[in-house]
Amino acid sequence: MQAFVKQNALNIVIWALLLTMPFLMNAVGGYTQLGTQVVVLGLAAMALNFLLGHTGVLSFGHAAYFGLGAYGVGLTIRYFEQSTLLGLLAGVVLGAVAAAVIGPLIVRRRGVYFAMVTIAFGQVFYFIAVRWNKVTGGDDGLTNWARHDINLGFTKITLVNEPIHFYYFALFFFAVAVAIMAAILRSPFGRVLLAIRENERRTRFLGINVNFHIWASWLISCTFMALAGALFALQNNFVDPHSLYWTQSGIFVIMCVLGGMRSFWGPLVGAAIYVVLQDYLSSVVSDYWQFFVGLVFVAVVLFFPRGFMGALRRRTAE
């Protein structure tokens, strides 16, 4: 028992915080929606980090799949079916299909070139969202739809106007997604992904088709990204085309770095720091908060490159 606690101390702390977040938020004067944002954007950052930190592939275009998930759920609920769960599924499928199709075009690229191709590809979806006014609402975003309560037959989950319920709804999907990613990373397949990060050439000379593995990792990463985007849209009952603009991709990357890319939980920590910081900045320097976000990027790169968890680990190691 003691050994278990010692080995899983970090996991226990993180889950305890996540499970009590709405109450903690109230205690420190925050609000539940802020906690939901941490969970949803944390899932997005962890999904990106599956590719970025654990497979070692420089993806800079992940906002596109986040946005596709968001539009998937919004369009489904607005035009087809008043069902939260069906919309969620549609969002995830939309993101996954787009990633699966684009994947083969980009997996042969590496390094900064991969970054450039992924971020450029993301723009297609942005322009579709902005220009296809009639359907997507264009620049104003997709409105006139909202999440619904879920009727499971034996019981009903009320999500409308219940931020705390929605928090636990989002946390449930977060937990499933994170558990799947953790299980994959501990499996033989996951170890091959880590091997690609460590040394691509060696991995190729173990007889591995590296491009195919990167494609698979990209697909997994983008699928969970779409899930996060769909949850984000459900939280706001709104889809903003800027959620798939290229600058948003950079923000997901900075979350990973801010928290620590080499750590499993790092991106969640990074997302939490970012959400709180953004909330604070936009209240203090409302018009120019983006300038200070840029300053944070520069400062992290120059002074804090290993991120929060990286610094923590180094300190405990010493």
Added chain:
Amino acid sequence: MSFLDVDNVSKHFGSLIAVDGVSMKVEKGECRAVIGPNGAGKTTFFNLITGMLPLTTGRVALDGQDLAGIDPSQRVKMGMARTFQITEIFPEMTVRENIRIPVEVQAGLHMSTRMPAHLRGPLNERVDQLIEEGGLTRIANRYAGELSHGDQRACEIMMALALNPRILLLDEPTAGMGDDETYAVARLIKRIHRESHMTIVLVEHDMRVVFNLADKITVLAEGRPLAEGTPAEITANEKVQSAYLGGEA
């Protein structure tokens, strides 16, 4: 037909001819060394065998199968494992993890998102066995990136062996090592050759290693075959002597 049959291969880089009409037949269970003065085309020749570079002319066959058009990672699957002049390992993983990955790949698990329960025990045993054979037991839980040159090389060789290859290709296995490390690595290769009758081809510049290990030696000079024979024959060969003396003068 020989096990590894390299037939009249050439490699041109534009107008530069790096390898010019070299043939080599390696039998099953043989340890073959490829030597030559600097610029003899050893590394290019090696890369032609492993498929890192495409052939300009000629043909390479393994166990009767022509390897034309087969890319390096597929050649590995066909049983052709290799190590590199500059050691290629997974630096931020422990030695055990370094060995474990090729063991799992060899078991066909590289796409599995779950470890089948019945394989857990046998694969762990296999990892332990390879660690022990490589003399890595005492450092099994250290990060590979922190190890000495010689230990990293031993780790890399055991990673290649974990794939159960039919032929092992070693590119300058003792490059950049001191005497003690060179001796340890040479002893490891010799033991692998003796105990598992592994077919080995190695490019090497250290003559003590070559004469200690090789059953037969192929000598290249300026991209062309100069001589081939047992260590004793090569020592006695006047052309080889003058090429080496000429190369060093």
Added chain:
Amino acid sequence: MTQLILFNVANGLIIGAFYALMAIGLSLIMSLSDVINFAHGGFLAVGAYLAFTLTPYVGFWGGLLLAPVLTAIIGLIVEKFLISRVYGRDPLYSLLLTFGLAFMFEDGTRWIWGAQSLPYEVPSWLMQPLSQQYFFLTGYRLFMIALVAIAVGGLFYVMSKTRLGLRIRAGTLDLETVSVLGVNVRVLRNLNFGIGIYLAGLAGVLAAGQLGLEPTIGASVIMPSFVAIIIGGLGSLTGTLLGGLLIGVASGLTGVFLPPASEAVIYVMMALVLLVRPQGLLGEEGRF
């Protein structure tokens, strides 16, 4: 109809020339320093606004001459004190650094010059249409094309004939050897960055006259510039020039037939190129 098509092709060529100027600079920096300069659009905006500020004092021609040079000097400083510090580290960090700079430039210009669009005066004789029938062929448009041609021609001359250009080209192929031969790689990368930013600043001044001044002008051209590089082939300046003009014209023509798709079409072209010729039209396979 013919006139409409010609109008859009002409417009496309001009926009394409901007993309090409931007893309060539980006490509130079990327090839030699392995850095994607996300702040490139920010430098374009700085060039445009500097020209706006300088014009009352030095006139249109003085602004045209000075603004790109000042922008390039800012570029040299940014490279020396910020970007050069992350060379040799994981390329991720250089991307994040320039990404942050892009944010800072955009909000910084908004801070200094305001968020609303500003008028930028071009000499009126340059704005006269040259022909009644083809009213869109103003002198300024031809002048822009001529200037872009001169700038690109000048760059090609520098790259193929001067010592600096030869060293830059050698450095993109094999930086280690160049450094062993005694070239100061730090200085080389700094100057190369400056050349790229000069082109961005020049594009900014020209864009100000054509499109007007807004803090977001930089952000809107950077992605198409990436597409120009990918289509043309990284490492090939001629290819990048071609890629820029090509997507400009394609975007213009799509604007005639299916206006909502005029932006998205270039990304479809990029997908096709990656599918059929992954190294780009004039790129070499195997480099990236």
